[in-house]
């Protein structure tokens with residue numbers, strides 16, 4: 203079985219097909235974030251089918267704390283538990299351990315931290331992260347890494363990404379061991395390595411070269427979109443990309459705006475995820491093909507048009523801007539749900555239009571037309 207095939211390129215942009223235990227994924231792809239096994243805004247796995255989602259992303263840290271990965275395992279794994287039969291990627295917990303939890307202590311073995319829910323002390327290292335992700339039964343497990351704070355000193359970033367490399371070796375060994383066990387939920391679970399190195403290009407390149415020697419099914423660029431200028435992020439992708447294996451998928455973690463995604467595709471990235479579409483939706487900020495808008499604005503009070511006349515999602519086919527605005531002002535729960543459904547549909551559609559442009563050899567023109575426009579406001 204070919205795991206990943208690049209079927210067409212335009213410049214550095216790649217149109218690919220990725221195959222895992224729960225199906226085939228057309229890339230570039232936007233993965234829809236369901237942190238705790240649900241998409242925030244009262245959206246379920248059944249809705250994901252309707253809005254064009256190909257890959258659902260869940261969170262190791264959160265599911266380990268609640269309901270506990272052993273509970274999910276006893277319920278038959280995350281696919282059965284949340285009723286999603288498509289591909290699932292689980293992040294390693296690393297990012298949340300370093301961003302959410304208090305009082306953390308990093309050692310070579312792993313990290314001891316306090317749960318953000320009840321303050322309970324928890325230890326997580328490469329082996330624990332792999333065990334949790336194996337219990338969840340996801341299709342893609344992410345390596346346990348340290349996402350250093352921005353800005354970081356060179357010395358700290360160097361020591362940290364050297365340790366993240368050693369952690370990847372331990373992740374790989376434990377992942378192989380778990381996949382070979384007779385009662386493993388998903389014995390064909392894949393492992394993606396994660397590139398770190400803060401904003402230091404030479405560290406990033408060194409780290410990418412080293413992790414590419416460890417046989418993973420894909421490689422991610424992590425630790426970006428954490429407050430650095432956008433151009434710095436693009437420069438790091440440009441520096442790292444030539445050292446990423448061409449025959450493996452590349453995943454830019456936690457990015458970003460529609461414009462960021464178009465620009466990263468142009469730089470050779472295949473996989474994306476971001477909480478932005480759902481988070482913005484919950485704050486009444488909606489994406490359209492003419493730029494973003496805030497549906498709470500007074501000027502939409504009597505607006506009979508859909509959120510986006512160019513969108514064919516179920517929300518735009520049925521409801522007016524005036525109605526959406528009313529729901530937000532009245533603080534109806536339905537406001538969030540409809541807004542999240544539209545914004546996620548928009549992101550999945552964006553990925554589809556990028557793929558269509560690549561298939562037709564017109565991605566450069568698509569980038570020219572939309573990269574700036576989508577960054578603006580209606």
Ligand SMILES: [Zn+2]
Pocket residue numbers: 509510513514515516517518519544547
């Ligand atoms: Zn819509």
